[in-house]
Each structure stands twice: as structure tokens, then as C-alpha cells.
Amino acid sequence: MRLFLYDVLVSFLRLVTRVFFRSIEVSGLENVPKEGAVVLVGNHPNSLLDPVLISTTCRRRVHFAAKEPLFHGPLRPFLWIAGSVPVKRRQDQVEGAAEDAAVAGAPTRVDNSAAFDALTAVLKQGEAFGIFPEGISHTRPELAPLKSGAARIVLSAGCPVQIVPCGLSYRQRDRMRSRVLVQFGSPITVGGPDDPWPKAAETDPLAASKGLTASIAIALRAQTINAADFDTLRVLEACRRLYRPPGVELTLAEQAELMRRFIDGWERLHDDDDVKGLYRDVAGYLQELRALSISDGELRGALSWWEKALRLVDHILFLAVLVPLALPGVVIHLPVLAAAVVASRTLTTRGDVRATIQMVAVTSLTFVAYGLAAGLAYAAATTWEGGVLAATSTLGLLLLSGAATLRVLDGQGQIRRGLRTFLTLLHFDRELIALRARRDALRARLLAVVDKHLGDLERIIPEALHDDAAPWLDDDDAH
Numbered sequence: 001m002r003l004f005l006y007d008v009l010v011s012f013l014r015l016v017t018r019v020f021f022r023s024i025e026v027s028g029l030e031n032v033p034k035e036g037a038v039v040l041v042g043n044h045p046n047s048l049l050d051p052v053l054i055s056t057t058c059r060r061r062v063h064f065a066a067k068e069p070l071f072h073g074p075l076r077p078f079l080w081i082a083g084s085v086p087v088k089r090r091q092d093q094v095e096g097a098a099e100d101a102a103v104a105g106a107p108t109r110v111d112n113s114a115a116f117d118a119l120t121a122v123l124k125q126g127e128a129f130g131i132f133p134e135g136i137s138h139t140r141p142e143l144a145p146l147k148s149g150a151a152r153i154v155l156s157a158g159c160p161v162q163i164v165p166c167g168l169s170y171r172q173r174d175r176m177r178s179r180v181l182v183q184f185g186s187p188i189t190v191g192g193p194d195d196p197w198p199k200a201a202e203t204d205p206l207a208a209s210k211g212l213t214a215s216i217a218i219a220l221r222a223q224t225i226n227a228a229d230f231d232t233l234r235v236l237e238a239c240r241r242l243y244r245p246p247g248v249e250l251t252l253a254e255q256a257e258l259m260r261r262f263i264d265g266w267e268r269l270h271d272d273d274d275v276k277g278l279y280r281d282v283a284g285y286l287q288e289l290r291a292l293s294i295s296d297g298e299l300r301g302a303l304s305w306w307e308k309a310l311r312l313v314d315h316i317l318f319l320a321v322l323v324p325l326a327l328p329g330v331v332i333h334l335p336v337l338a339a340a341v342v343a344s345r346t347l348t349t350r351g352d353v354r355a356t357i358q359m360v361a362v363t364s365l366t367f368v369a370y371g372l373a374a375g376l377a378y379a380a381a382t383t384w385e386g387g388v389l390a391a392t393s394t395l396g397l398l399l400l401s402g403a404a405t406l407r408v409l410d411g412q413g414q415i416r417r418g419l420r421t422f423l424t425l426l427h428f429d430r431e432l433i434a435l436r437a438r439r440d441a442l443r444a445r446l447l448a449v450v451d452k453h454l455g456d457l458e459r460i461i462p463e464a465l466h467d468d469a470a471p472w473l474d475d476d477d478a479h
Helices: 002-020 049-057 068-072 076-081 113-124 149-156 197-203 205-221 230-243 252-269 273-291 296-300 305-346 351-380 384-427 429-453
Strands: 023-027 038-042 062-067 085-087 128-131 161-170 179-184 188-190
Touching (some): 038 205, 049 062, 062 068, 068 085, 149 197, 149 205, 188 205, 197 205, 230 273, 273 429, 351 384
Parallel strands (some): 038 161, 062 085
Antiparallel strands (some): 161 188
């Protein structure tokens, strides 16, 4: 019965996440073994959304290790269905302790033997469990130091185990209809015939668990984007946009790999005069774009008048068809979305929790609103049959209107940027020409720096594709 309920729950969450996120891209799914003992280790940037995304994309039933306080609240029945295992954390033993800070008065150790036994049993049964070895959910742009719990469980399992690193990268962590990349890396095999880890654990369990944890950290870093601070991340993200040639589309996985390479290059070469000067000038370029209220993508969108006209016609059709379809449900959908945003900002100050609150609020309030609307339609009918028809029709209309509302919400930025681009090209041609020239110079310098320091790395974008003749405008890169 629990397995059936688990499949129903995951199917429902898969639908919810497809609505909540504009795009969910999954990379490396072939690295997740279809059977046998598996440990999925992930970074933890977005609270409860992280296990939900792994569970709904990995094609395995996953038992997650979850912090003990969650089992004392409204999530308890769902955690039972999911087969989650409660884990005690030091900070949870102190009332009011912060998630991501040193905790005064916390016990030196907590007894997690029951959790370790339960998770070891999962592996011995050839099943999968998930764990976030950072031990906390946080908004820092790099991995926190990993705890050794996952390594100790694997080393004590007494059976072959595949450890699969899972990287979660959110475009805009706390915003609905954003994009997310889920990456499954190459597994680390523990317990095979030639594997040294079990023998090392017999000789020195502590050293073995630390060594395996270090290997997990390396594997997990390869699947995540880590930078020293968000300002650095913002400038290097601009370098990624500058580096991409016009007309070349990159997957989120390829974009993430480019970002990792730029971050690694900055960490190694930030004292190099060429690199330091380029970084400074890209930061200045971004400041000028903000001053003119335009984006890098808009600057590159050198459209002809005919192309602008076609684009405006497309916008008009968008407004004439989809917006009217969305209007019947605006009375329901916009208050629900607004309430979810307000709830996420008033109920917590933690950026890693806001998206979870938004998703829960949007889902629950939508169910309530649809139920009330269907109930009112039923009550307004004069016969039972008419009531059922009215309620069913109302639900169908709301579903269509909800889908149109999501499309309108996704497209409003595109419309705003399209009109603003038109006006900018009409009134600020001189400024745009100067900025385009500056952009071209920055791109040329960036390509030269990449060529100089690329070494033996295989190019993600072939050198022959770096041709700036064709204009482009990418909505997602225009933020």
C-alpha cells in the first residue's frame, strides 16, 4: 500500500513541479542505476524543493534522510508515505536555533544510530536513499563542508553501493516559473571486488569515512556551480553570455559547465592582469546596462523594422488570444499567486525556504479556490445533473484559464522587453551603437583570454561557431 501511495505522491509532485517551474532540465540520468543499492547525494540550496526534484526526476523510489523536526509537523504523513528517515541534528536540539549558523549550547553529539540502521537496511535491500551531506539548506553560492554520515553508512552497509552526486542549479531560486537544472554525475562505486574502501574502513574507519567524504565532495562540486560571492557570480554569468556566439543554443547543462569553467578560471587567474582588467570592464559594462534599463540580450537584438513588425504582431496575437483566455481565471489565479508570494516573504526570512512556501501555498490555495468555484457553480444550478455539469465545466474552464495564465505570466517579460527594445532602438541609437562596440571589444578580449588559458580542455562551443554576424535575443539570458 505504501508503495502505491508513494507512486501517487511522486506523480502528483511531478505535475506540481512542472507547473511551478518553467523548465526542468535533467542531465546524466543514465548515471542513476536502475536497480541495486544507491545513495543520491545532493547539494541543498532550496529546502524541501530539493528532495522533491530529485525524487521526481531520478526514476527510482528514494528514501530521504530528513531532519527530525519535520516529522512533528503537518508533513509527517507525506514523509511516512515517502519512507523518509528522521535524522537528528545538533542545531535542532536548541530551540530557535538558526539553520545556517553556529549554535551556542548545542550538544557535542547526537544519537543517530536508529537513522543509520534504517538507512543501512535500505541499502541492504537493494534500494535507494537520498541525503544532503551539507547537513543544512542554505543560500550561499558554494557548497558547505560535507558531513561524513553518508560515507559512514555506505562503508557499514556490507554490500556494493553506488554513490550518485546530484547537482541542483536554480536560475532564480525563490521565484515561481523559473528554470532548474538537475544533474546526476558519474557514480562512485563502493564495495566492488577491487574497491579499497571496505579494507580501509576495517583498518581505520574514521580515516576511511573522511577520505570517502572528500571523494563525494569532489564529485558533487563537479555537478554544482560554486563561486566565492554573488557579485563574482553575476560578472562571470555575464562573461558566459558574452562568450556564447549568436545563433548558438546551449542546454542548461552546457551553460552550467561553462559557468564552472569561468569560475575555476577566475579562481586560478584572478591575479593575471588581462583577466583582472577584463573582469573590471565587464562589471562596468553591466553598470551601464542597468543605468539605461536594458539588458545584454536586448542590446544584441538588432532587429530590422520588418522583424520588429512581425514580433509586435506576435505580441498582439498573444494579447488577443491568450490574455482573454486567461481573464476568466484572473480573479482566482492572481490572488492565489499574490498570496503565495506574500506568504513566502512574510513567513520566513530565509531565501532557501521561500520557493518551498510558494509551491505549497500555490498548490493548496488553488485546490481551495477551484473547489469553492465548482461548489458555487453547483449551488447555482437548479438540478443535480445541471449542478454536476456546471461544476465540471467550471473546473475545465479554470484549468484552461490556469494554463493560459501561466503562459501570460511567462510572456509578460518577453512583451515588456520587446516593446522596450523597440523604443530603445528608436530613441537611443547612438548610445546603443557605442554600447554594442564596447560589447564587441569585451567579447574579443574574452575570446583571447579563453584561447590563451584553455589548455587541453575540450571546447564546449567549437571555435568555428564564434561568428558575430547574426543577431540574437534570448529571453532567459536577458535578465
